[in-house]
Amino acid sequence: GNSVTQMEGPVTLSEEAFLTINCTYTATGYPSLFWYVQYPGEGLQLLLKATKADDKGSNKGFEATYRKETTSFHLEKGSVQVSDSAVYFCARGASGGSNYKLTFGKGTLLTVNP
Amino acid sequence: DVKVTQSSRYLVKRTGEKVFLECVQDMDHENMFWYRQDPGLGLRLIYFSYDVKMKEKGDIPEGYSVSREKKERFSLILESASTNQTSMYLCASRAGGPDTQYFGPGTRLTVL
Numbered sequence: 001g002n003s004v005t006q007m008e009g010p011v012t013l014s015e016e017a018f019l020t021i022n023c024t025y026t027a028t029g030y031p032s033l034f035w036y037v038q039y040p041g042e043g044l045q046l047l048l049k050a051t052k053a054d055d056k057g058s059n060k061g062f063e064a065t066y067r068k069e070t071t072s073f074h075l076e077k078g079s080v081q082v083s084d085s086a087v088y089f090c091a092r093g094a095s096g097g098s099n100y101k102l103t104f105g106k107g108t109l110l111t112v113n114p
Numbered sequence: 115d116v117k118v119t120q121s122s123r124y125l126v127k128r129t130g131e132k133v134f135l136e137c138v139q140d141m142d143h144e145n146m147f148w149y150r151q152d153p154g155l156g157l158r159l160i161y162f163s164y165d166v167k168m169k170e171k172g173d174i175p176e177g178y179s180v181s182r183e184k185k186e187r188f189s190l191i192l193e194s195a196s197t198n199q200t201s202m203y204l205c206a207s208r209a210g211g212p213d214t215q216y217f218g219p220g221t222r223l224t225v226l
Contacts, residue, residue, distance in 0.1 A: 034214070043118075043204055043217035044157075089156065101147075101172070102215055106156035 002026055006090045006105035013080055013112050021075040021108050023064075023090035032093035033057075033066055033073040034102070039086045047075075047088070080112045117141070118207050118218035126224045133192040135221050137205030145208035146188035147215060148172075148180065150201040157204065163188055195225045 007022040025033065032051045036044040048057030053068035062077045073090060090105040121136035139146065147162040149172075159172030163182040177199060181189045192199055202222050206215040 036217075041219075043219045044206075045217070046214060049214065101159060101162065104157040106154065 002028055002031070002092060002094075002103045004090050004092050004103050004105040006088075007108055008106070010109040010111060013110070015082055015112055015114055016079045017112075019075070019077040019080045019084075019110070021088055021090075021110070023073045023075065023105060024071050025073065025090075025092045026071070029094075030068075033064070034091040034093070035062070035064055035073070035075050036089040036091060036104075037086045038089065038107070044089060080110075082112045082114055085110055085112045118205060118216050120203075120205055120218040120221050122221050123219060124222050124224075126226065127192075127195050128226050129196060131192075131195050131225075133195050133223065133225075135190040135192075135203055135205075135223070137188045137190070137207075137218055138186050139188075139207035139216075140186065141207065141209065141216075142185065143207040143209060143216075144185070146182065147206040147208070148178075148188065148190045149204045149206065150174070151204055151220070152201050160190065195223075197225050199223065200225045 003026045005024050034049045035047040037047045038044045048059040050057040050066040056065045064073050064075045087107045087109050089107045091102045118139045127133050145164050148160045149157045151157050158174050160178050161172050161180040163169045166185050169180050179191045202220050204220045205218040208215050
């Protein structure tokens, strides 16, 4: 079945450090790929998405590129801020048809220290 | 902006009680979802609804049921709450386009 594997945390960085959170997915079809972020005490928010191979999603300085050859969608940010401290979830959508479900990774806790 | 609201942020219930968690979305979305979130397990889909009165089991439906009588409202029901149902419950609503879901703030349920 569909699955998503993301880097286990927690990840602790200093402000202005470079961030990478790895994410790989099972290669069934051509799913849409997502990164969601959950700030403390809140629900999940869509951070960025990509719908086809080689697409790059970007938002708030975060980027992720849909790599079909490596079945990956790694999240990157060049210079993190304390306000980026949150849990990040990678997710894949359906590969077609009328399946509405998202499959999530287990989440990666990021803590950014001043 | 899409708004998904959940009836309670925190809820404490006793074992054996019947529990209702309510979710309302204001964007006329057809699809709605209930997840539970547990440390180390991420999000797991309990049930989803693709239209009024239509529902489908997710990955962990045991011990839960749902109701969707109106398009904007999706309720999760714990018929007889148990301690292993202590969790964070997240509701989501699906917009048009490729699978984007919008989440409510969550309900943290504790069953004593």
